[in-house]
Amino acid sequence: MAIRILALLLLSLAASAQFRAAAVKVDITPTTPQWLLGYGARQSTGVHDPLFHRIVALDDGSTQFFLVSTDIALFSPAFYDEFCAELKQQTGIDRLNIWWTVTHTHSAPELGPAGLARAFLAGRYDHEPDWDYARSVKQKLIAGIQEARTKLAPARLSVGVTTSNANINRRARDENGRIALGLNPDGPVDHQVGLIRIDRPDGSPIALLANYAMHGTVLSGKNQLISGDAPGIVANYVEQKLGAPMLFLNSATGDIAPLYSVYDDFKKVRISEFNVLLGDRILKASRDLPAASTPVKLKAGERVLETPLKPGLQWPEELAAYLTPQSQVRLPVRFLRINADTALWAAPLELFCEIAMDVRAKSPVKNTFYVGYANGWLGYLPTVQAFPEGGYETTVTPFTPQAGAALAAAALQGLDK
Structure with a gap:
C-alpha cells in the first residue's frame, strides 16, 4: 500500500x-x-x-x-x-x-x-x-x-x-x-x-x-x-x-x-x-x-548595469528611478534561460548589432538571442567606434562611448549563471 x-x-x-x-x-x-x-x-x-x-x-x-x-x-x-x-x-x-x-x-x-x-x-x-x-x-x-x-x-x-x-x-x-x-x-x-x-x-x-x-x-x-x-x-x-x-x-x-x-x-x-x-x-x-x-x-533573472549619463543631457523626471544621484544610468538587463542550451537576454535599447553579435560569439550558451526594445526604451547604444564617426544614433543616446563594452560584459556575466 x-x-x-x-x-x-x-x-x-x-x-x-x-x-x-x-x-x-x-x-x-x-x-x-x-x-x-x-x-x-x-x-x-x-x-x-x-x-x-x-x-x-x-x-x-x-x-x-x-x-x-x-x-x-x-x-x-x-x-x-x-x-x-x-x-x-x-x-x-x-x-x-x-x-x-x-x-x-x-x-x-x-x-x-x-x-x-x-x-x-x-x-x-x-x-x-x-x-x-x-x-x-x-x-x-x-x-x-x-x-x-x-x-x-x-x-x-x-x-x-x-x-x-x-x-x-x-x-x-x-x-x-x-x-x-x-x-x-x-x-x-x-x-x-x-x-x-x-x-x-x-x-x-x-x-x-x-x-x-x-x-x-x-x-x-x-x-x-x-x-x-x-x-x-x-x-x-x-x-x-x-x-x-x-x-x-x-x-x-x-x-x-x-x-x-x-x-x-x-x-x-x-x-x-x-x-x-x-x-x-x-x-x-x-x-x-x-x-x-x-x-x-526556465530561469529568469536581471542585472542592473550602472553606466555614466552623457554630459549635458536633461534627464526626464518620470524616469528618476533609472538615474542614480551620481548621474549613472540604471540600465536593466534581463535574462531567460531555457534548459542548458538556450538563453535570451534583453534590454530597453536600440543596440548596435555588433555588440549583440559579439556577446553571442562569446556566450557560454549554445543558442543566445538578444531581444531589444524590451520593457521600455532608453535610447540607442552605439559601439565605441561609432561615437567619433557621428550620425543620428550618436545624437539620440544617453550613454557615453564606454557603455557598449560595459553592457557586453554585464550580459556575459549574466549568461554565465
Missing part, C-alpha cells in the same frame, strides 16, 4: 512539473485617429493592417514566464513599471517574469508618455498622449495574459537558427566620411534568425518565436496608415501558414534597416516581398528544427 501511494505521489509530482505553454493574440488596432510614433509628429488617417499583442505563456512546473510582442514602436520604462504594478495587483505575476517587447513599427500609435525621447526631440511631443488608448492597450494586455494562463497545456519546445538577407546596415557614409541614415551594404549586419517553436505533444503548433534585427521602417514618415510595417506583415503571413501566433522579437537594430526602406506609401513599396525574404525562411527553418526538448526548465 505504501509503495502504491509513493508511486502515485511520484506520478503526481511528474505531472505537475510537466512543461506547459499557451499563446494568445489580442487586437489593439485603434478605432480613432492617433499620433503615430517614429519620424515627425503625424496623425493616422486610416488602417492598412491591424495591430496586435502576441502573448506566450510558459510554465515549467515551478516558474511561469510571459513573453509579449506588441505592434508598437516603443514606450517609456515608466509606462512598463506602471503596467507591472497593475499586473502584479491583479494577477500576482512578478515583473521579472514578464517581458513586454515591441516590433518597433513606425506606423503605430504612441503609447503613453514620451519618456526619454522628449530629451532629444522635445518639439516632437507638443500634444498630449491619448491616455484612453494607452489604458486600453494595458488592459487588453493584462486580460490577454490572464487568458493565456487559463489555456496552459502540455507542450514541448524546439530551438534553432536560420538566416535572412531582409536587413541591411543603415549607416551610410559619403566621400567625406560623414555618416547619415541610409543604406550601407558594406556595413556590419546580423542576418541570423533565432527560432523557438512551441508545440503540443501531438506536434501541432502553439506558437513560434522569431528573433531578427530589422527596423520597422519600410514605410516613411509620409505614410499615415496604421500598420505593423514589415515585422507585423511577416508575422501575419507566417501565422496564416503555420496556424498559430508568431511573436516577432526584434533584436539589435540600432544600425540595421529593412532592405527596402522609407517608402512614402504602400503603393510605392512591395512590402509583401518581406514575406518571401523573411517569412518563408522562418517557415522552412521552423519545419526543420531539431527534436523537441522535454522536460523544459
Whole structure:
C-alpha cells in the first residue's frame, strides 16, 4: 500500500512539473485617429493592417514566464513599471517574469508618455498622449495574459537558427566620411534568425518565436496608415501558414534597416516581398528544427548595469528611478534561460548589432538571442567606434562611448549563471 501511494505521489509530482505553454493574440488596432510614433509628429488617417499583442505563456512546473510582442514602436520604462504594478495587483505575476517587447513599427500609435525621447526631440511631443488608448492597450494586455494562463497545456519546445538577407546596415557614409541614415551594404549586419517553436505533444503548433534585427521602417514618415510595417506583415503571413501566433522579437537594430526602406506609401513599396525574404525562411527553418526538448526548465533573472549619463543631457523626471544621484544610468538587463542550451537576454535599447553579435560569439550558451526594445526604451547604444564617426544614433543616446563594452560584459556575466 505504501509503495502504491509513493508511486502515485511520484506520478503526481511528474505531472505537475510537466512543461506547459499557451499563446494568445489580442487586437489593439485603434478605432480613432492617433499620433503615430517614429519620424515627425503625424496623425493616422486610416488602417492598412491591424495591430496586435502576441502573448506566450510558459510554465515549467515551478516558474511561469510571459513573453509579449506588441505592434508598437516603443514606450517609456515608466509606462512598463506602471503596467507591472497593475499586473502584479491583479494577477500576482512578478515583473521579472514578464517581458513586454515591441516590433518597433513606425506606423503605430504612441503609447503613453514620451519618456526619454522628449530629451532629444522635445518639439516632437507638443500634444498630449491619448491616455484612453494607452489604458486600453494595458488592459487588453493584462486580460490577454490572464487568458493565456487559463489555456496552459502540455507542450514541448524546439530551438534553432536560420538566416535572412531582409536587413541591411543603415549607416551610410559619403566621400567625406560623414555618416547619415541610409543604406550601407558594406556595413556590419546580423542576418541570423533565432527560432523557438512551441508545440503540443501531438506536434501541432502553439506558437513560434522569431528573433531578427530589422527596423520597422519600410514605410516613411509620409505614410499615415496604421500598420505593423514589415515585422507585423511577416508575422501575419507566417501565422496564416503555420496556424498559430508568431511573436516577432526584434533584436539589435540600432544600425540595421529593412532592405527596402522609407517608402512614402504602400503603393510605392512591395512590402509583401518581406514575406518571401523573411517569412518563408522562418517557415522552412521552423519545419526543420531539431527534436523537441522535454522536460523544459526556465530561469529568469536581471542585472542592473550602472553606466555614466552623457554630459549635458536633461534627464526626464518620470524616469528618476533609472538615474542614480551620481548621474549613472540604471540600465536593466534581463535574462531567460531555457534548459542548458538556450538563453535570451534583453534590454530597453536600440543596440548596435555588433555588440549583440559579439556577446553571442562569446556566450557560454549554445543558442543566445538578444531581444531589444524590451520593457521600455532608453535610447540607442552605439559601439565605441561609432561615437567619433557621428550620425543620428550618436545624437539620440544617453550613454557615453564606454557603455557598449560595459553592457557586453554585464550580459556575459549574466549568461554565465
